[in-house]
Amino acid sequence: MVEPIIQIDKLDKSFGPLKVLDGLSFDVMPGEKLALIGPSGSGKTTILRILMTLETITAGHIKVCGEQLYHMQRSGHEVPADEPHLHKMRSHIGMVFQHFNLFPHKCVLDNITLAPMLTKGEVRAKAEQRAMELLEMVGLADKAKAMPAQLSGGQKQRVAIARALALKPRIMLFDEVTSALDPELVEEVLLVMKRLAAETDMTMLLVTHEMGFAHEFADRVLFFDKGRIVEQGSPDKIFRHPSHERTQSFLRKIIAAGHRV
Amino acid sequence: MEWDWAFVAKIMPTLLEGLKLTVLITILSAFVAAGLGLVLAIAKRSRNGWIAKPTAMLIEFIRGTPLLVQLYFIFFVLPDVGIVLPPLVAGVIGMGLHYATYTAEVYRAGIENVPKGQWEAARATNLTVPQTWIHVVIPQALPPMIPALANYLIAMFKETPLLSAITVLELMNQAKSVANSNYRYIEPMTLVGAFFLVMSLLSVILLRWLERRYGRLAK
Numbered sequence: 001m002v003e004p005i006i007q008i009d010k011l012d013k014s015f016g017p018l019k020v021l022d023g024l025s026f027d028v029m030p031g032e033k034l035a036l037i038g039p040s041g042s043g044k045t046t047i048l049r050i051l052m053t054l055e056t057i058t059a060g061h062i063k064v065c066g067e068q069l070y071h072m073q074r075s076g077h078e079v080p081a082d083e084p085h086l087h088k089m090r091s092h093i094g095m096v097f098q099h100f101n102l103f104p105h106k107c108v109l110d111n112i113t114l115a116p117m118l119t120k121g122e123v124r125a126k127a128e129q130r131a132m133e134l135l136e137m138v139g140l141a142d143k144a145k146a147m148p149a150q151l152s153g154g155q156k157q158r159v160a161i162a163r164a165l166a167l168k169p170r171i172m173l174f175d176e177v178t179s180a181l182d183p184e185l186v187e188e189v190l191l192v193m194k195r196l197a198a199e200t201d202m203t204m205l206l207v208t209h210e211m212g213f214a215h216e217f218a219d220r221v222l223f224f225d226k227g228r229i230v231e232q233g234s235p236d237k238i239f240r241h242p243s244h245e246r247t248q249s250f251l252r253k254i255i256a257a258g259h260r261v
Numbered sequence: 262m263e264w265d266w267a268f269v270a271k272i273m274p275t276l277l278e279g280l281k282l283t284v285l286i287t288i289l290s291a292f293v294a295a296g297l298g299l300v301l302a303i304a305k306r307s308r309n310g311w312i313a314k315p316t317a318m319l320i321e322f323i324r325g326t327p328l329l330v331q332l333y334f335i336f337f338v339l340p341d342v343g344i345v346l347p348p349l350v351a352g353v354i355g356m357g358l359h360y361a362t363y364t365a366e367v368y369r370a371g372i373e374n375v376p377k378g379q380w381e382a383a384r385a386t387n388l389t390v391p392q393t394w395i396h397v398v399i400p401q402a403l404p405p406m407i408p409a410l411a412n413y414l415i416a417m418f419k420e421t422p423l424l425s426a427i428t429v430l431e432l433m434n435q436a437k438s439v440a441n442s443n444y445r446y447i448e449p450m451t452l453v454g455a456f457f458l459v460m461s462l463l464s465v466i467l468l469r470w471l472e473r474r475y476g477r478l479a480k
């Protein structure tokens with residue numbers, strides 16, 4: 001029996017008095033493609049940010065690749081993870097942001113090679129060779145020397161995907177990666193992600209408002225509301241036969257807003 | 262009273278001595294202000310309240326009192342507690358410390374100018390904190406700081422005459438002494454003004470160029 005690659009156990013997260021995640025538990029299997037959907041403010045981004053260690057947790061446990069993410073053992077006791085532990089755990093995970101967050105002072109190639117060279121000690125030639133392969137894959141080999149400011153939003157996001165992939169993470173997190181893009185640029189990014197899903201065995205967690213894409217991309221869909229999972233299942237079940245009233249009304253609103261399902 | 266070119270020629274070497282010292286003081290003070298300002302900026306950002314709060318108070322205190330008073334304090338009062346400093350050293354410390362409180366603010370604004378998403382991208386690509394500073398934050402924070410820092414350099418240069426109050430023989434003090442001993446003020450003082458004007462104009466040109474090259478820091 002294969003062990004889950006991510007195990008979230010009774011996770012709580014509060015920002016001051018605001019409880020954003022409330023006793024959340026779910027597992028993700030290796031290679032699984034998961035879509036997280038739900039209304040604004042339901043905590044989807046927060047889950048990804050917690051997995052990327054960009055936030056702290058209030059209570060609960062998370063295991064990634066068989067190891068505690070936010071805790072470690074010290075002489076038989078469980079203590080909060082220190083920076084070296086987080087650093088080690090982060091190498092399993094990559095993230096692509098809504099607003100790309102490319103390094104604006106570095107060219108496309110250097111954006112991709114920076115982290116492999118610094119964090120894995122890769123030599124430049126090797127890092128650049130891999131970066132070029134990745135740029136090839138996202139269709140931007142001719143932009144290697146361009147600065148981020150010279151790229152369109154869709155191109156920036158494809159570079160950001162290549163940058164995250166360069167570190168060979170086992171888990172990739174995508175937070176509304178197309179929602180900052182002009183509509184005509186969405187497709188080129190989704191295409192890259194579809195190829196990625198088809199050609200790699202990476203585990204992928206995707207937060208999105210693109211229901212059509214989620215349907216096609218995901219093995220399993222989790223519907224969130226108020227920091228809890230309301231309903232989960234196959235895309236067909238969630239999108240065609242949602243059993244929960246809140247899921248139904250959420251999907252109705254999305255369709256009314258003009259999104260494809 | 263007539264302009265006397267012969268007198269100008271006679272006092273010129275003394276005034277140039279003074280100008281040299283003025284430039285030297287400006288450069289030394291600039292180094293102190295740049296280095297100490299960084300220390301103050303980091304200390305003020307500290308998460309430890311016992312470091313951050315006193316630093317913030319020190320900065321307010323130094324900015325809230327005139328540089329001249331601070332110079333007097335360093336040069337004439339500190340010897341009472343056994344700290345005797347040569348005039349030049351006292352002057353450089355006084356100027357450097359005073360302007361460090363301003364450069365600290367430039368550093369703070371420059372660092373906060375770097376979007377949060379840059380820190381997060383650095384962390385998501387697993388850079389360490391020092392790597393994040395060196396490869397991501399400082400390269401983005403520094404260029405917009407340069408015009409603001411240059412601005413304080415010019416201000417500092419124009420304030421060097423204050424050091425004549427603590428017997429430093431910079432340009433103003435030299436001019437005063439040749440004027441007093443010859444009972445002629447028009448040439449020395451005009452020349453001092455001219456020197457400062459020329460230097461200021463040159464630095465304004467430099468500053469405009471820096472602003473075009475590196476952009477401005479949004480306040």
Ligand SMILES: Nc1ncnc2c1ncn2[C@@H]1O[C@H](COP(=O)(O)OP(=O)(O)OP(=O)(O)O)[C@@H](O)[C@H]1O
Binds near residue numbers: 038043044045047
């Ligand atoms: N740093 C923060 N400080 C305070 N509150 C926060 C912070 N980050 C998020 N929140 C709050 O936590 C809640 C969940 O936010 P989150 O970004 O996870 O929602 P989301 O499901 O991603 O929503 P959206 O679809 O709008 O992106 C929101 O109410 C948000 O305002």
Ligand SMILES: [Mg+2]
Binds near residue numbers: 045
């Ligand atoms: Mg979100």
